[in-house]
Amino acid sequence: MVEVDGVAVPAAFALPVDDARLPQVVQGARRGVGEEGDRDGEQSASEIDELPPAEGGEVLEPYEEVYIETTPDVLGVVVEMLGGRRGQMQEMQDNSSGAVRLRYLVPTRGLLGFRYHFLTATRGAGFLHSNFHDYLPLAGGRFGRAEGSLVAWEPGITTTYGLKNAEERGMLFLGPGVEVYEGMVVGGHQRPGDLVVNVCKKRHVTNVRSSFKEIDDRLTPPREMSLDECIEYLGDDELLEVTPTSLRLRKRLLDTRTRGREDKRARVALGD
Numbered sequence: 001m002v003e004v005d006g007v008a009v010p011a012a013f014a015l016p017v018d019d020a021r022l023p024q025v026v027q028g029a030r031r032g033v034g035e036e037g038d039r040d041g042e043q044s045a046s047e048i049d050e051l052p053p054a055e056g057g058e059v060l061e062p063y064e065e066v067y068i069e070t071t072p073d074v075l076g077v078v079v080e081m082l083g084g085r086r087g088q089m090q091e092m093q094d095n096s097s098g099a100v101r102l103r104y105l106v107p108t109r110g111l112l113g114f115r116y117h118f119l120t121a122t123r124g125a126g127f128l129h130s131n132f133h134d135y136l137p138l139a140g141g142r143f144g145r146a147e148g149s150l151v152a153w154e155p156g157i158t159t160t161y162g163l164k165n166a167e168e169r170g171m172l173f174l175g176p177g178v179e180v181y182e183g184m185v186v187g188g189h190q191r192p193g194d195l196v197v198n199v200c201k202k203r204h205v206t207n208v209r210s211s212f213k214e215i216d217d218r219l220t221p222p223r224e225m226s227l228d229e230c231i232e233y234l235g236d237d238e239l240l241e242v243t244p245t246s247l248r249l250r251k252r253l254l255d256t257r258t259r260g261r262e263d264k265r266a267r268v269a270l271g272d
Helices: 020-032 074-082 114-121 160-167 213-217 227-233 256-269
Strands: 002-003 007-011 042-043 060-070 088-094 098-105 127-137 149-152 170-172 185-189 195-197 236-243 247-251
Touching: 007 227, 060 074, 074 098, 074 114, 098 127, 114 227, 149 247, 160 170, 160 185, 160 195, 185 195, 227 236, 227 247
Parallel strands: 149 195
Antiparallel strands: 002 007, 042 236, 060 098, 060 127, 088 098, 149 185, 170 185, 236 247
């Protein structure tokens, strides 16, 4: 057990992404666990299916008042991104410098990981600030992603050769020389559905010399995600392992065969 703001938290706990203080709670838990590599000292955060109803039976969730300043050329992209996160535009103004100012009401869960996408869309030239607004009626179901995950096939140390093969299927979250285990999420798949990959695969040794540096140069730098981005990425069957020094995404069921049987059983149930 660890204590966060005077509240005892078990070694494995589930928190809703709708909680406005989720990143702060997890960060507090990180300071109370053991060293990296101590599996007993890890914390696992996940989503829950729904929020408890408030008084009167209506489900409420926290909203943020978001202030944005950006340039007109990316305005459409920013508005589309906020709309996809169920944001409600309250005001739009043009200022004397040629920039556009926006004021939105956005569910707090819709802002998790949004800063990364916002900075990417505005090429670092946008301004974003938010304050807690109020608890308002729940804005629809949970936010889902269309793409699946790249999942490690076996435990071991990642190799450049294995990562190069996996990189062709999506975006990597780690580089070579990193210890992974079966069921660990190592990247994002570019298509729907998960894909099991062998990122620890080694090149067969031959008498022909080859330049490994060329492969290193061709590897795209992995995406390093913050706590907010990891929470946003979480799928229904995934967990976020938290230690004081690292964040690791993983499947709830680590065994590949067990996970495959459960997926098949779920598809059959849906077919019925």
